[in-house]
Amino acid sequence: MILNRRTLLLGATATLAGCDRIARNETFRNTLFSAENFHKWAQRSLMARDALAQEFRPDQISPVFRANGTANPNTEAYKAIWRTGFADWRLEISGLVERPLALSLAQLRAFPQREQITRHDCVEGWSAIGKWRGVPLKTVLEAARLRDSARYIVFRCADDMGGGNGYYESIDRVDAFHPQTILAHMLNDRPLSVANGAPLRLRVERHLGYKQAKYLMRIDAVDTLSGIGRGKGGFWEDHANYDWYAGI
Numbered sequence: 001m002i003l004n005r006r007t008l009l010l011g012a013t014a015t016l017a018g019c020d021r022i023a024r025n026e027t028f029r030n031t032l033f034s035a036e037n038f039h040k041w042a043q044r045s046l047m048a049r050d051a052l053a054q055e056f057r058p059d060q061i062s063p064v065f066r067a068n069g070t071a072n073p074n075t076e077a078y079k080a081i082w083r084t085g086f087a088d089w090r091l092e093i094s095g096l097v098e099r100p101l102a103l104s105l106a107q108l109r110a111f112p113q114r115e116q117i118t119r120h121d122c123v124e125g126w127s128a129i130g131k132w133r134g135v136p137l138k139t140v141l142e143a144a145r146l147r148d149s150a151r152y153i154v155f156r157c158a159d160d161m162g163g164g165n166g167y168y169e170s171i172d173r174v175d176a177f178h179p180q181t182i183l184a185h186m187l188n189d190r191p192l193s194v195a196n197g198a199p200l201r202l203r204v205e206r207h208l209g210y211k212q213a214k215y216l217m218r219i220d221a222v223d224t225l226s227g228i229g230r231g232k233g234g235f236w237e238d239h240a241n242y243d244w245y246a247g248i
């Protein structure tokens with residue numbers, strides 16, 4: 001259904017395995033693995049991970065950015081921070097960092113900010129273009145001095161999805177340092193509404209809607225996703241077998 005770089009790569013690997021007999025032909029193999037072809041392949045697959053998602057013009061912004069999934073966490077803890085206008089909320093940054101942090105909204109806003117007008121694509125079959133403003137995740141991870149051993153960044157959210165399972169998501173180091181990966185506190189020039197993830201949400205623009213974790217409470221740097229939830233890297237990955245990478 002979703003054809004992305006990852007499925008294409010997996011497809012290519014499968015094709016190679018299936019072509020064992022042809023690959024034994026030396027000429028074919030030499031062409032296949034020639035420096036030139038390797039370079040082309042690397043350019044298209046590996047290096048493409050730095051590519052930017054398309055950005056749009058202000059007049060292309062959707063009149064309404066609909067809410068999906070949780071529209072209000074409604075837990076006692078969330079209601080308590082909401083009541084103070086999120087003045088008491090802190091984003092914790094913990095795990096494989098040399099300097100764990102607990103940042104207020106004011107502190108997050110004091111970092112250099114990035115704005116981007118991008119399209120959000122939900123697997124349920126809708127899209128919306130919105131203008132996001134926030135701090136690059138890279139900036140925050142550098143402030144916390146991310147350790148070299150950290151391979152994934154895990155996002156813990158305020159909403160309880162039932163049975164004590166909180167919504168969570170994760171991305172790898174490459175996506176964590178992508179220039180369009182930001183912790184957004186504004187949508188369309190207004191502070192993020194509760195429906196869209198107040199006070200802070202992830203924007204990881206080359207990925208599907210369910211990766212865009214709302215209601216951020218804590219960010220953990222880890223070296224493995226096993227032992228977190230059911231180990232597949234996200235709530236929907238754990239409970240509905242959604243693809244972890246979810247690239248678009």
Ligand SMILES: Nc1nc2c(c(=O)[nH]1)N[C@H]1C(S)=C(S)[C@@H](COP(=O)(O)O)O[C@H]1N2
Binds near residue numbers: 122158159195209213
């Ligand atoms: N914490 C949390 N984050 C979440 C969800 C959720 O239910 N809880 N839903 C996801 C899904 S499936 C989508 S499409 C987007 C929707 O974001 P929006 O409500 O701003 O449209 O948030 C994602 N992030």
Ligand SMILES: [Mo]
Binds near residue numbers: 068122123124209210
């Ligand atoms: Mo979604």
